[in-house]
Amino acid sequence: MFDDLTYKLEGVFKKLRGRGKLTEKNITDALKEVRRAFLEADVNYKVAKDFIAAVKEKALGEKVLHSITPGQQIVKIIHDELVRILGPETSTLSISSSSPPTVVMLVGLQGSGKTTMCGKLSLHFRKLNKSPVLVAADIYRPAAVEQLKVLGKSIKMPVFHVDKDPVAIAKESIKFARDGNHDIVIIDTAGRLHIDDKLMTELEQMKAATAPEELLLIADAMTGQDAVNIASEFNSRLDLSGVILTKMDGDARGGAALSIRTVTDTPIKMIGIGEKLSDLEVFHPERLASRILGMGDMLTLVEKAQEAVDMREAEKFHKKLQKEAFTFDDFYSQLQQLRKMGSLESILSMVPGIGNAVKNIDVDDHALVRIEAMIQSMTPDERQRPNIIDGSRRRRIALGSGNELTDVNRILKQFGQMQKMIKKISRGQMSDLAKGLFKM
Ligand SMILES: Nc1nc2c(ncn2[C@@H]2O[C@H](COP(=O)(O)OP(=O)(O)O)[C@@H](O)[C@H]2O)c(=O)[nH]1
Ligand SMILES: [Mg+2]
Incomplete structure (x- = not known):
């Protein structure tokens, strides 16, 4: 970023x-x-x-x-x-507890990422134990309703639509939510290529009809100052409650993020960092500032690690280590956990002092893939008792995993060192270490 x-x-x-x-x-x-x-x-x-x-x-x-x-x-x-x-403060999405459903209305230009963000936000709310419903109110672009329906289906999120005008759709969606016990309504609206008065008037009417708790502008961070100007115009007509910047993963230069708050006096609440529906982060001014200054982003990294590491698995693993040796099966599942956090490069880029160093290096995700292939080429017995892996077994593993014999030798040697180290630790302060690692 x-x-x-x-x-x-x-x-x-x-x-x-x-x-x-x-x-x-x-x-x-x-x-x-x-x-x-x-x-x-x-x-x-x-x-x-x-x-x-x-x-x-x-x-x-x-x-x-x-x-x-x-x-x-x-x-x-x-x-x-x-x-x-x-910021200066982290500004979170507000959910009204008094009179459900909470209405969240997304507005913005065409292609800014509104429909995608509807999906992302619904997952975000579901994680908070909410029951959202998506509302397809973009009736102008062909297939826009269908796009939201398909997206909803892929994550098993209900999608509401009736064949009426956007204001009526929005109004009826609230009744639908109440009847179905959905506590969050996320309205996807139509975008335009440019701001036009007709669209704004319609959005104003939708706002009046649904009284949204959050009226969020979805803006493409890659468009820099254009995003800022768009935010100003939307804000002057609709009095936004916040902005969500999308495509922060692309080569956005930073102009939008650094200017929007001051120019529009509207907080940035979340950021979209990829096309996948899980690519959503809360916008933390403090962390982004550190990232921009090359100080890394340990907190986000830790949060990602916490999400990826299954706590029960971690606990089980830790107990096992106290009793038994570290095996290739353990190694394999650790690698899988690591991979859940994202690409090696994206993980490294968040570590202070490393961010810029890896900028121009092609981090070798393949190294991990190769090690995984080797482990997969081992028999269950070999994985549990690596010391039985003699010369002929090594050759077989090399052949089976598409590696050179020297690669297999190297990994076995490194693994041996790792085992020793882990033994040392697990005898001593392993429990403290594990606690520190997993509960940071
Ligand atoms: N790289 C990246 N692409 C995104 C992001 N959000 C949306 N997109 C892509 O942008 C395009 C337009 O998104 P869409 O949700 O249909 O925009 P809408 O017209 O505002 O509803 C799609 O190809 C999305 O996959 C993001 O955070 N990062
Ligand atoms: Mg759309």
């Missing part, structure tokens, strides 16, 4: 940290570079200007200039300012 901006800022910080003492001119020069990086990331001109002014005022204070680590302090000031313009 925002790799280019991160890369440039890291360059500026490196120079700043490299100096023991900073002069006013050093700081002014560095901030000029930050400003240029912002503009190249398509940040709104005024937002960039105000940002730099705010950082400068704090950075030129006596405390910073005469501190022992002026460079670090300035990075901290920039971080805090970033958090401020991104």
Whole structure:
């Protein structure tokens, strides 16, 4: 996310940290570079200007200039300012508890990702033990209703539609939800290529008819300042409750995310980070700021790990380790857990200090695939007791998994070392270690 901006800022910080003492001119020069990086990331001109002014005022204070680590302090000031313009607080979707159903209405231009987001949000709410219903109210684009129905079917989410105008569909969906005990109504609306008055009027009527708790603009982050302008226009007509930025996984430069809050005074609530329906994250200003500054994103990583690691499996595994040796079967299931977290590259990019280093390296997901293939080529007995794997067995495994004998030898050797290490740990503080790992 925002790799280019991160890369440039890291360059500026490196120079700043490299100096023991900073002069006013050093700081002014560095901030000029930050400003240029912002503009190249398509940040709104005024937002960039105000940002730099705010950082400068704090950075030129006596405390910073005469501190022992002026460079670090300035990075901290920039971080805090970033958090401020991104949020500053995490702003979650609100669910009204008093009078269900809670209505969530999605609006935006065509292709911004509304329909996809309906699916993503419904899954998000289902995880919170809610029972959502999707409402197909885009009657203009051919097949739009069908698209939502197919999507709903794929995740077993009910989809409501009647052959009427969007305002009537929206109205009736609420009754449908009440009758069926659905506590969340997610309305998919029509997009247009451009903002036009007719669409806005219709959306206003839908809003009046359903009194949505959340009226969210779905905006494509890749469109930069256009997304910001669109947000302004939608906001002035509809008084949005929030924005969701989609396609943050693409080569969005950051301009939309960094400008929308300030320009429209509307919080960003969630972000779409891929085409899959699970590709949704809560928007955390603090974490994004750290990511932009190349400080990694440990918290998101930890959350992903927690989702991927089945706690009961982890517990079972841990108990087993205390009694028995670590086997290839264990190794295999650990690899599977790791893979659930995403590609190796996406995992690494969230680790502080590694993000930019892996930017241009093709991380070898194939290495994992190869190890898995080798394990699959082993007999159950071999997996449980790797020490029986002699020369001829090694050759058979190499052949069966499409690897060289040297690869198999190397993996067996590494596995042996791993076993030893794990034995050492499991005898000692394994339980503490496991607790730390899984409950972070
Ligand atoms: N890469 C990426 N693609 C997305 C994301 N959200 C939606 N898309 C894609 O954008 C296209 C338009 O999405 P759709 O939901 O139909 O947009 P709508 O016209 O606003 O309803 C589809 O091809 C989606 O798969 C996202 O977060 N990342
Ligand atoms: Mg759509």
